[in-house]
Every structure is written in C-alpha cells, then in structure tokens.
Amino acid sequence: MLTVKSFLQLAPFKTFQLVAGANGLTNEITGVNILDNPDASDWLSAGELLITSGYFFSENEEIQRRFIQRFKEINCSAICIKPHIYLKEIPKSIRDLADELALPIIEIPYGIAFSKIMNIVMAEISGRMNELNQASLDIHSQFFEISLHGGGMTKIAAGLAEMVNNPVVLVDTEWSVNAVSDEKQPLIQATIEKTGNTFRFPVQTFTDLPTDFERIQKPITRGIFVEKQEHPCVIMPVYFDTIHYGFILVYQTQRPLTDLDYVALENGSMAFALEQMRLFEIERTENRIRRDFFDQLLSGQIKDVEALAAYDTTIDPSLNYTVLILSIQSFGQTSTSLMQKKQSEDRLMKSLLSSLTTYTTNRFSHLHLFSRKNQLVMLLGTDRTLSSVKTHNEVSDTAERIRMYLEQQGHSEREIFCTIGSTLPIFELAQSFEEAKKVIQLLEGDLKEEKIYFFNDFYFDSFLVDSISKEQGKKFYAHYLNTLLTYDQENNTHFTPTLKAYLAHHLNIATTSRALFIHRNTLLYRIEKIKSLIPVDLEQEKNTFALQLALKLYELHH
Template identity: 25%
Template sequence: MYQFWGITVKELLNLSSMKNAKVLAGEVGLERNITRLNVMEVPDIINWVEEGEFLLTTAYSMKDNIQGLEQLIIDLNNKEVAGLGIKIKRYINEIPKEVLERAQALGFPLIEIPFDISYSTILTESLTEIVNAHTNILSRISNIQNNLIKLMLDGGSLKEIAAAIHHSLDGNTVAIEEYIMGTQIIMSSKNKKIYKSLIDEEQDYLKRREIKKEHYKTGHTRSIDIIQDEEISRISIPIYSENIDYGYIFIWEDKRVLSPVETKVLESSTPIIALDIHKKMTILEIEAESKTEFLKDLFSGKEERIKRAFEKLSYLNFDINNSYSVIVIHIKENEIYKKYKTNVPNYISQLKIRLISIIDKISKDEDYNIISTPRFDGVVMLFGSRQDTKDSRIKKDIKNFCMKILSYAEHEGFNEYLNMGIGRNSDSPKEIWVSNREALKVNEYQNNQKGDKILFYEDLGIYKILSFEGLRPELNKFYNDILQDLVNYDKEKGTDLIITLKKYFEFEGNLKKISESMFVHYNTVVYRLQRIKDITNKDLNSYEDRLNFQIALQILDMTQEQNKFNS
C-alpha cells in the first residue's frame, strides 16, 4: 500500500526543516514514497524496518564500522525502505566513497541531515505532511466517487463518466471500453481515431481475461504506445466486479503524468462504473424475457400458443406478412471450459448479451428484420424477408448476415466457439416452428461432424433424412441390425473396431493410411477388418454392405450427439 499513500522523498526535502539538507546519492530514487519515519541508532535496525519508512540516524551504531554502512544500504533497499538521512560530523566525519557509489547504483536516497535540526522537528513536520496527504487522498477519492454516483443517479451515461474523468485529469486522453454492449467512449483533444485503433488492436477478449491476473495484483498495468512518433504511457485499469469482466478504463499520459494517488482513485471508482453497466445489462435481460416467451410460443407448433404469440406483435419487430428463417447460434461451452477452466457460466452469460448487441448493430446498419434472444446454449434469431423475395436471395442475405457476426466475433477473439445453424425459410408464421427444429438439427450435425460454422439445413444431404423424427423407429432397427453387435463387442472387449471401421471409410479403404493414423501395425488393421466381417456378417467388398455400414455409423454418431446435446 505504501506506493499510494504518504509523501515522496522529494516532497520531504521541500519541508522547512529540511531546506538545508543535501542529496549525497541516489537522486533517481527521490520519487520513492514515505509512509512513516523512524530513528535508527541500533545495529540490528534491519530487523525492525518496514517498506516505505525513511530512517534518520547519526550513524552512532556504525561509528566503529563505517564500512558496514554499505551492506546496510543494500539491506534497506531490499526491504524497500524509502531512504536514509544521516547527521554527519557528530559520530562520523564523512561517508566513504564506496558507500556513496553503492547508494547511487541502487537509486537509494542518501540524505545529509542539517546538524542543527532536531529529530522531533523533522518528525513533527513530516508526519503532519503525511497525515495531510492521507486526508487529501481520502477527500479526492470521496469527491470522485460522489461525482460518479451523482452522475449515475441523474441517469448519466458512460460518456459523461468518461468526460468527468477526462476533466479531473487536466485533459489527459481517457477511454472507456465496455465489453458487453461493445461501447467505446474516447475523450481526447487529439485525433480520436488514433486511440480507437490502439484499443481495437487489443480486442481479443478472452486473452484479456487471462492477463487480468496481473491486474488483480496491481489494480492496473502500464504500457507504452507510439503516438505520432512520440512514446506515450498508457494506464489500463480493468472494470471488474463479482467475477464479471465489464471492460477497461484507459488513460494516456499525453498531457501530464498521473500521480499514484490519482491512479488509486480511478481504481476505486471502477465498481461504480461496473454497476452502471450492470444496470444496462439488467434492462436488456428484462427485454429479452418478453422475446423469449414470444419465440417459445411461436416455436411450440401448438395453435393456442401461436395465437398467444401473435397477441404480442404490437411491441415486437415481427411483421406477420414476412417470411422467416430461424438461425440458432450455438456456443461451444465445453471448448471454452477446456481452455479457461473457470468462470464459464459468467463468460457464457456475457457472450450471449454481447452477441445480441452485435446482432442489433448489424441489423440497424444493414436494415435487416431481426428478432433475437438468448437461449440456454446460445442465441436464437428470426430473420425476416419479404414474401416475394427469392429463396436464393434470402440464403445470400442470411449468409452475409452470419458472416458479419463471425467477423465481429473473430475481431473480439471468440469466433472459434460459435456454430450457426439455419432452418429453411417459412412463408407462414404458423410453420416457423419447423424452421427452428431444422436449425437445431443443423447444430447437432455441426457439433458432431465439425462442419462449416455457417450451415443451412438444405445443405445437410443424407443427414436431413436420417434426422427426420418419423423415421426414428426404423433407423434404430436398422442400426441394431447392422452395427449393434459391433458396438457391444467393443464395450465388452475394450477393442476399437468401430473406430477402425470409421477410419476405413475416412481413408477410402487404404489400409496403410489407416494403420499410420491409428499408430498400429498394418497386420493389426487386417485382423480387425476380419473381426468386423465375422461379427457383423457383412463384407466390406460389397457395395451394399459398405453403404449400410456408412448409414449405420451416421445413425450412431447422431444418437451419441443427441444424448450429449440433451444432457
């Protein structure tokens, strides 16, 4: 804490009691902070000092071993003592050259105290100054926080908060970047585009979450930006509350250098800013609830609930005369957990709101008719089109829309965790539930087959047939006849015959490639294929049997993925 409170060594030297003091060595350390003063007249003082202390001494305890002063300075510096003031000519006449050189090398302030000034005078004046500094800090913290609270109570925006900080720092450039809504506020007397580009360069959101560990220790980090061929220091302060990352405050010292006190004041203000952002999130979540209920009714397929949904059209952007396609964005929560381990629910919640914000922005920019709301594993949307729009045009528009979402996501570092499934366009609002079911089927396929991030139901091929609910009993029977015995054998014996069969089709029957892929001997693959033939009574040399195997493997994958998807 000493780095934020107290006075500097330089400020100590400006006191009237120290006006005749001389800096003997360690000038670069004059900005060290002093939080207390102590008198040193015993040889084992090193055991009792604390960081931030400034020591006063006559060097009485070292008068017979003045060379030991060099080691003492090393030890004091290691304990982050602010400096050492010595009264010369009482017990020692001068400081040895090697001691001065050591203090200079360490940047450790070594000060000659005026002989005629008493310790009590120095202690009284300096401690009064320290107390005043503490009081000033507390007052400034209180003033800034009170101003921010007043701004919020008066309905102040992030822009007004940024302006208040900008003003309090005498015009230093200030930016607030808020993740959830994707808001950037920049207050600067210079070209704002320069500062925006600097922020945009760092928008890998997940990467920021990792480096926050450093911020939690210090409250902020410092870095250097090159702005118009000039090195400008930037202070980055995370806006963080209750395990949720809300954004950052950036301050560039392009007008003047911030004091540690000012930095601490700004750090103490971040919970207030987080509260303002959280308030906006709450409003969005309330708005989303009505959309969620509307879509649940619409997707139910039940006439009574669909009728109830139509009663809510007055306050939703839904045109009953349009046709609609359902788009479901699935967030791959398991992959996020594998990479980051902690706080996944909070991150997923933020990601959904961020996606809604991105969708709203694109919709306004491109004049799309979109209704979007969070769902348990992502976001669901209705994409509206005029009834006379050709299917090819609708598909092109949806593809363009989804590509823009992925572009934003890539820019912010989370595109790899998204899949987008699109159902077929429905001319009748009463049939939109079919498009929703199809979009979910596409999500299942994407999760299982690792297909394209943007995928339309009509592009699924045979999977469309296999995923048809009415065929489920026949498909289960077909699977049992072709593959169930092989699956049971693998479970009982701990073998990999199913994997071998999949590799057989992946490498088009090339046994050498299969063996290399599975890291087994060529003859092992030959043996396994023979076991598959013996167990199933099916021959891989037969076109019909190969086709049956491939269909049965698709059914197996669908069943396994469906179980995971619904768990």
C-alpha cells in the same frame, strides 16, 4: 503539507544529503514506502517517499534509468537511497537523470533504520488525512451526481478527465473503447484503432503487463510509444464484487497524477462499474422481453395476425421465415470456479449480441435475433415469391456472412457453427425452430468440419432417430455389422469405412479406390475380406440398402 524540502529540515534528517533533483524539493510527500523488490513498483502510489537500498538495480545502468523513469511516471515525491550496502555510491547516471526529471534523490547516512524514517514521516503527514477525506467525499459526490442523472460513460470519462487534468479513455474487458474524454485529443487519436464498427485500444503496445494484472485492482503505470516518444499511461482495472468490467486509461500529457487524482480514479472506477451494471441490466431486460415474445412465437402459441399484432414487433407476416441457431463454444477457459465461468459466458453472449445487433441492423432488413444460453437465435424473413433455390442461397449467404463476422470479433479458441431449419410461414416457425435444434442434437460429439448445417441435409437422420429406438437400432446394425466391427477393432483394420465408401459409390471399384486414395488391387482385397465378414450377399440391392441403413444407425448411436 509535508514537502521534500520540509522533510529534510526535520531534526532527525538533518544529516540526510540531497544529491540530485533539487528542482523537485516542493514535491508533496503523502506517504512512505520501502522498495527493494523490482516487481513491487506496480504497488507504489503517487506522492510516496521511497526508501531503498538500491539492491535490485545496483549493477545495471539501464535498469537504474528504467526504474528512476518509472518512479517519476508514478509521481513519487523523492527517493531515499542508503548506499554502502549494495551501491558503493549513488551513480552519476542516476543523479543526472534525477536532475533532468526534477526527482529528488536523497542519500541516507549509514546506520539509520528504515522503520525510523517511516514512523516520523507518517506522524508528520497524519494531520492531512482529514483534508484528504473531505476532498474524497467531494469527488464521490460529483460522480454520484453523474450516475444519478444518467450521465453515461461519456460524462464519466469527461468528469474524470477534468478532475485529473489529463485525457481519459474507458475500455471494456476486451479493450474495446466505451468512451473517451476528448475525441480530438491528439494522443487519443494516435492510439485508438478502428476495427469494423468498434474502436479498440491496442493493449499489445504494453509488453510488460503482469500476468492477470486486472486482478490486482490497483492502478499501474506503463509507457505508450507514439512516434518514438514515450507517454506515461496509468491503467486502472475496474473490478466490483469479483466481476471485472474493464479498464480506465489516463494519458499523463499534462501532469503526473497526485494522490488526490488516484482518489478520483478509484471513485471513477466505481461509477464505471455501476454504469456497466446498469447497461447490462437494461440489455438483460430488453433481451428477456424479446426472448419471451420469440419463445411464444417459436412454441406455436401465437397462431394468427391478430395475436401477432398485440406485440410491438417489426415481424412481417407476409414473408416466409427461417430459424437459424448460432452455437458458440469457447475453449481454453481458465476460470477457477463455475461462477466465474458463468460470468465469462454471460459477458461473451452480451457482447456478441450487442455487436451482432449493430452489424445486422442496416444490412439485413428482415432479421430478428435474441440470445439463449450460449446460442444466438435468428429469424430471417424472405420473399414468398422466391424459388426454393434462391431462398436457400439467400439464407446460406446470410448465415455465412454473420458467422464470419462473429469469428472476426472473437478469439481463435471459439467454435461457431450455424444450424438452419426449414423456410416456412411465420405461424409455422415452431417446426423450423425444432428442426434447427434437432440438427444440433444430431451433431453432438462430432467434429464440426462444416460450419453451416441445413436440416434438409439431416432429414433422413432425424427420421431414423425419431422412428427407431436406440435398442432397435443397436440390434439392427449389430445383425449386419457386428462381425466386421469386431474384426476392425481386434486387428486395427479399416474395413467398415471401406464398406461405407464402396456402398456410397454404388459398388464402383474405380471411383471408390480414388475416393479412398488406395490402389485398385488393395480395394479388391478389402472387398473380398468384407464379403467374408458380413452375413449377407453384398451384390444384392436389398442388402446394399440394409447395410447402408446399418452403417447410418451405427454412426447415429456412436
């Protein structure tokens, strides 16, 4: 084993001078690294002997203290500094802090090449690799046993915590807590926050994380401040086969991590990823079974109680049911490929389905749900004896509560809206499902000013779309509106929406002007102009209906 003390006793380094941190002479040297870039500190490993000219912290005492503290948190073995280039001498502030932290500071004589130090140190420690490899195999075997026997996230956290002798927290990609090594550990209790039914780690406490640092796939060290005291925390991104599964957090409350601890951390991250893959596959299988059953139900293939009884389901055929479809669209995704986008969408839907299942289980006794692509499909059971008004209110209230819950779980760049079919007996749900899908089709391309849409409010629109072809619809609205639409387009006027409002308010000048926020005389001028641009008498009842139908067809096809 090469320690700092034995390093200084090697013949080539007899002229090196220990200037601070004498209490750390027993630190083990497991590697060597040259550091003259402040951003490279996240790439250091425990036990490394650092060699530097001090360039990046030569002028600022606060920066000097911050980096010496960071090197100690990473558990570097010692720092070799070559002064006289950027540092005239090793500052007293660095020496005092190094003494306090028991982190050896060694002055390199002028003229000694960094490469010479690296070559000699690597030659000295190369004999230890067999020992490290054997220890790595032992650690791998322990995690293999945990995974083999279905230990789950809790045992992975507990096993890793025992290996590294520090508390461990496992979180997913959204920083929701999957498992902790010890729920009663004071620092874990002080940092984990409860949000609804989930626990989260407040990642915002780390103010200096590198951009997209999860892609580094290497542990980094940052400080957690609790009651004005800083606690070093090692953050290990869990990445496997281009997929990001979450993070492992190790609170260094007992001791800094050694190079062997980092081996355990790497094996722990593999076990974490495999467990996540196992859980995802279980969820995918269960959802596929649910989806296959609901696909048959919603396509009308299950037609009677006997056929329904063949499935293990809690659906009650004595209730009426309503189909609700929650459509979820994410904005601002920065995925670099279609594969990454698909993976991101799949993780989002799995997360929302799992979270919503937990939320609804004890709140809505007759609610059944499954996911398909970017949608969550729900079947809500209601008492057949309820009036249509009470049923509508219950369905609407349930939809709003669930939609609000999902919005609270996600980011502001997600749009969530709900479309709702008719309430029908269980074996007629195919109609309700088609109606909810039809509303999504009718809303395509529109701004979703509302968040909940009932098919009953779109019945006329649906009838027009299904009964009148696009060509017929275009001919119809062109006959009545073509001159008016052309005039608006060429003159940047708004006579078409004025006509729509005028017809909607039954040709009432007072209510129309108030609705449009314009003066009565302005509206009268517009009406006279509109009359000169349309081919029919606006005052005749049959024409007002024809114009309303033309406007509706125009909206449906634009």
